[in-house]
Amino acid sequence: MKKVTAFLAAVAMMASLTGGALSVQAADKTDLTIAVDVDVDTLHSTDYSTTVEHDILSQIYDPLMYMNPDGTHDPEPRIAESYEISDDGLDYTFHLRKDVTFHNGTPLTSKDVKFSLELCQASEYQGSMVTGLDSVEAPDDYTVVCHLSNPYSPFMLGVCQVNIASKDYYDSSADDFANNPVGSGPYKYTGRSKGSNVTLEAYDGYYRGEAPIKEVTFEVIPDQSTTAIALQTGEVNFATIESSTIAQLSANPNIQIAEVANSGFTYVSMNTEKEPFNDVKVRQAVNYAINRENLVQVCYDGEAEVNSNICSKDRFGYSDDQFQYTYDPEKAKELLAEAGIETPYDLGEMLVAEKYSNIATVLQSDLAAVGLNVTISVKEFNSYIGDLTSGNYGITALEMTLDGDTQMLEMAFTTDYIGTANNARYSDPAMDELFEKSRTETDTDARKELFNEILTKAQDEAIYAVIDNPLTLFAYNTDLNCPEFPYEGIYSIYDFSWAE
Amino acid sequence: MHKYVIKRLLYMIPVLLGVAFLVFTILSLTPGDPGSIILGMTAKPEAIAALNKEFGYDQPFLVRFFNYIGDIIFHFSLGTSYQSRQPVITDIMARFPNTLLLTVFSMSIASILGISLGILSAVRQYSVLDHTLVVVALIFASIPGFWLGLMLMLLFSLKLGWLPSYGAGSLKHFILPTLTVCMGSAAGLLRLTRSAMLETVRQEYIRTAKAKGASPKRVIWKHALRNALLPVVTTLGTSFGASLGGAIIAETVFAMPGMGTLITTAIRQKDIPVVMGATLFLATLFSLIILIVDVLYAFIDPRIKAKYQNGGKVRE
Numbered sequence: 074m075k076k077v078t079a080f081l082a083a084v085a086m087m088a089s090l091t092g093g094a095l096s097v098q099a100a101d102k103t104d105l106t107i108a109v110d111v112d113v114d115t116l117h118s119t120d121y122s123t124t125v126e127h128d129i130l131s132q133i134y135d136p137l138m139y140m141n142p143d144g145t146h147d148p149e150p151r152i153a154e155s156y157e158i159s160d161d162g163l164d165y166t167f168h169l170r171k172d173v174t175f176h177n178g179t180p181l182t183s184k185d186v187k188f189s190l191e192l193c194q195a196s197e198y199q200g201s202m203v204t205g206l207d208s209v210e211a212p213d214d215y216t217v218v219c220h221l222s223n224p225y226s227p228f229m230l231g232v233c234q235v236n237i238a239s240k241d242y243y244d245s246s247a248d249d250f251a252n253n254p255v256g257s258g259p260y261k262y263t264g265r266s267k268g269s270n271v272t273l274e275a276y277d278g279y280y281r282g283e284a285p286i287k288e289v290t291f292e293v294i295p296d297q298s299t300t301a302i303a304l305q306t307g308e309v310n311f312a313t314i315e316s317s318t319i320a321q322l323s324a325n326p327n328i329q330i331a332e333v334a335n336s337g338f339t340y341v342s343m344n345t346e347k348e349p350f351n352d353v354k355v356r357q358a359v360n361y362a363i364n365r366e367n368l369v370q371v372c373y374d375g376e377a378e379v380n381s382n383i384c385s386k387d388r389f390g391y392s393d394d395q396f397q398y399t400y401d402p403e404k405a406k407e408l409l410a411e412a413g414i415e416t417p418y419d420l421g422e423m424l425v426a427e428k429y430s431n432i433a434t435v436l437q438s439d440l441a442a443v444g445l446n447v448t449i450s451v452k453e454f455n456s457y458i459g460d461l462t463s464g465n466y467g468i469t470a471l472e473m474t475l476d477g478d479t480q481m482l483e484m485a486f487t488t489d490y491i492g493t494a495n496n497a498r499y500s501d502p503a504m505d506e507l508f509e510k511s512r513t514e515t516d517t518d519a520r521k522e523l524f525n526e527i528l529t530k531a532q533d534e535a536i537y538a539v540i541d542n543p544l545t546l547f548a549y550n551t552d553l554n555c556p557e558f559p560y561e562g563i564y565s566i567y568d569f570s571w572a573e
Numbered sequence: 574m575h576k577y578v579i580k581r582l583l584y585m586i587p588v589l590l591g592v593a594f595l596v597f598t599i600l601s602l603t604p605g606d607p608g609s610i611i612l613g614m615t616a617k618p619e620a621i622a623a624l625n626k627e628f629g630y631d632q633p634f635l636v637r638f639f640n641y642i643g644d645i646i647f648h649f650s651l652g653t654s655y656q657s658r659q660p661v662i663t664d665i666m667a668r669f670p671n672t673l674l675l676t677v678f679s680m681s682i683a684s685i686l687g688i689s690l691g692i693l694s695a696v697r698q699y700s701v702l703d704h705t706l707v708v709v710a711l712i713f714a715s716i717p718g719f720w721l722g723l724m725l726m727l728l729f730s731l732k733l734g735w736l737p738s739y740g741a742g743s744l745k746h747f748i749l750p751t752l753t754v755c756m757g758s759a760a761g762l763l764r765l766t767r768s769a770m771l772e773t774v775r776q777e778y779i780r781t782a783k784a785k786g787a788s789p790k791r792v793i794w795k796h797a798l799r800n801a802l803l804p805v806v807t808t809l810g811t812s813f814g815a816s817l818g819g820a821i822i823a824e825t826v827f828a829m830p831g832m833g834t835l836i837t838t839a840i841r842q843k844d845i846p847v848v849m850g851a852t853l854f855l856a857t858l859f860s861l862i863i864l865i866v867d868v869l870y871a872f873i874d875p876r877i878k879a880k881y882q883n884g885g886k887v888r889e
Contacts, residue, residue: 112830115656122612197612197621200620251658252659267664267667269740269741269828292739292828294739295825295828295834296828299826303730303738306731306734306738308730308737454841455604456604458609473614492618493615493616493618494614494615
């Protein structure tokens with residue numbers, strides 16, 4: 074009984090709580106705890122599928138070169154110190170550093186690179202990274218040549234994402250290779266506890282010098298509210314957070330928030346094979362009907378960049394000259410009238426997965442304001458994806474990531490991808506041809522112009538109604554020095570350090 | 574008694590086969606296939622097909638089912654996870670100890686608190702103490718677990734800094750999840766014990782006991798409690814079994830890897846071997862616990878003991 078009353082008193086006390094801040098001792102702190110929202114299933118260098126797995130693997134493995142995905146930076150040397158591309162765009166030659174070693178002490182040579190690229194090519198999971206690769210050759214210990222069958226300009230960005238692993242280690246045990254990885258990156262794997270955490274330790278033989286942060290723990294915390302509390306107590310030092318906890322966290326002086334631009338986008342997809350969405354005027358009307366600023370406030374707490382262009386603003390190929398749809402309900406009504414639609418008009422079901430149902434609710438009222446009525450139908454995610462990819466829907470809203478080279482946008486627009494990521498089921502030989510050209514064009518300016526044509530065409534025809542690019546949000550301890558996060562928010566713990 | 578137990582153990586075989594078939598069927602009927610769930614929307618259809626083939630998911634439903642059962646019977650194997658590609662049993666064993674500890678802690682505290690306060694409440698019916706207990710129990714029975722968990726975390730982790738907010742590394746990590754899970758169960762048990770006791774003390778044999786001059790203590794502990802405990806033990810047994818299935822809310826809020834999150838994640842990813850393995854593991858445990866509860870009845874209630882000893886026939 075006493076216990077119960079004491080407990081009740083404690084609950085009552087909560088009312089008076091304001092986010093109390095614990096100060097964290099930064100002096101001579103060398104460990105770092107990072108919260109991730111899902112457990113890793115594997116640490117295989119190429120057969121992984123989730124962002125968390127990617128983030129952890131990229132601390133353990135190094136790539137040939139580091140390339141900022143925005144397409145405007147030159148590749149930085151990592152395992153390879155230089156590269157050449159032949160004039161015909163078919164041969165990529167990489168010259169490797171001679172002082173790179175794996176965590177087990179064995180030197181990294183061209184046979185490991187050849188093995189890693191071939192392993193990636195054969196992978197059902199990450200094989201698309203080396204699209205275009207025909208064969209790999211290792212003329213000497215420190216030279217690797219990739220042969221392509223046709224010129225493929227996004228190849229460089231893709232090949233720079235491949236984790237370089239040890240051939241001998243793979244040959245000794247494929248099981249260890251997947252669960253006990255040995256890389257050549259700044260951190261070596263020290264262990265994991267299923268469902269709980271993965272631990273890493275700075276590799277003292279790292280060729281760029283040992284990392285300032287010595288021990289790293291990735292803790293699995295599925296609930297965002299728990300992550301927010303653990304960040305405030307100092308149990309967690311760094312985490313990717315959702316916009317819902319940002320107000321609470323930014324009020325805490327010990328926590329810093331970074332907002333990083335991202336190529337992922339929120340969009341309305343309309344099935345162009347079905348009436349009335351086959352009419353460009355109807356699709357344009359939907360584009361004008363959406364109040365994007367309002368949606369970003371309501372569904373993303375303002376943590377997204379309004380953009381009606383499928384290409385995000387930091388991505389190669391984007392230009393402010395490309396058309397932007399803005400909120401204009403009157404224009405939407407005019408377009409509907411021109412299309413011969415008598416409002417109020419019933420568009421039928423707006424099919425969404427549960428996590429996007431709040432977006433659908435906002436869209437429903439925007440559409441109703443111009444006389445288009447939808448009923449929202451919520452489905453479980455897997456069955457939703459089934460309907461979406463098979464075209465068994467009229468209108469829907471979701472988020473998508475087509476990261477990597479801008480060429481990846483072909484998945485949203487070309488005939489080949491109907492049934493996978495071309496949700497609008499849009500098919501136009503002219504569009505297919507433009508993507509075919511950008512695929513082989515090696516001149517940067519010419520490629521940029523091709524993407525300009527593509528994106529202008531996408532906007533003119535209102536193939537999708539893109540709404541925004543949600544920002545990647547990082548929350549971390551103020552004493553942790555993190556350099557500016559690059560576009561897409563791919564971080565390297567090697568660059569982090571604790572303030573003195 | 575032995576005969577009875579052996580008979581019950583044999584009954585478990587068809588029950589478990591039935592569970593396996595049912596769960597396997599439901600999983601196969603749900604939309605989506607493991608390949609496309611793992612590789613995502615942007616994957617090429619050929620890659621998805623290759624992965625499904627690797628998992629044996631291209632085979633017809635019945636073939637997959639019998640292969641699965643065959644693996645269990647002939648190789649004692651619960652299969653390999655589609656996601657982690659490791660034996661399902663390692664996934665279960667990484668999580669079950671946490672769930673077991675959490676269950677044992679929370680059920681012990683819940684039964685001690687619930688039963689003793691329930692008796693107290695019944696004995697002093699209509700007193701201030703009784704009313705207070707009933708109201709407090711109602712409050713805790715109605716508080717949602719995730720809210721209670723977060724509030725406890727705000728107080729003990731953030732404000733006071735006494736306890737860790739997440740994880741399962743030490744006994745300290747179990748305090749908040751245990752409190753979160755046990756308060757609701759304790760409240761339920763309190764209410765159940767109270768009403769069972771009240772019903773029993775009104776029976777004629779209690780009046781007889783009182784009339785023959787037995788002390789009030791003896792009447793309560795010796796005569797009334799034994800009878801009143803039967804429904805309480807039944808509830809305890811089933812809720813013990815059910816909590817071995819994982820306290821999904823407490824596990825999620827306190828980031829404690831347990832059976833609940835293992836199964837829910839596996840269902841979402843359509844990781845059939847993990848769902849099947851974990852379900853069968855739990856179904857076996859659950860059946861065993863129910864059997865133990867039934868045997869316990871015999872010790873609490875001599876009438877039932879007599880029934881078991883006579884091979885199920887009640888001697889009138």
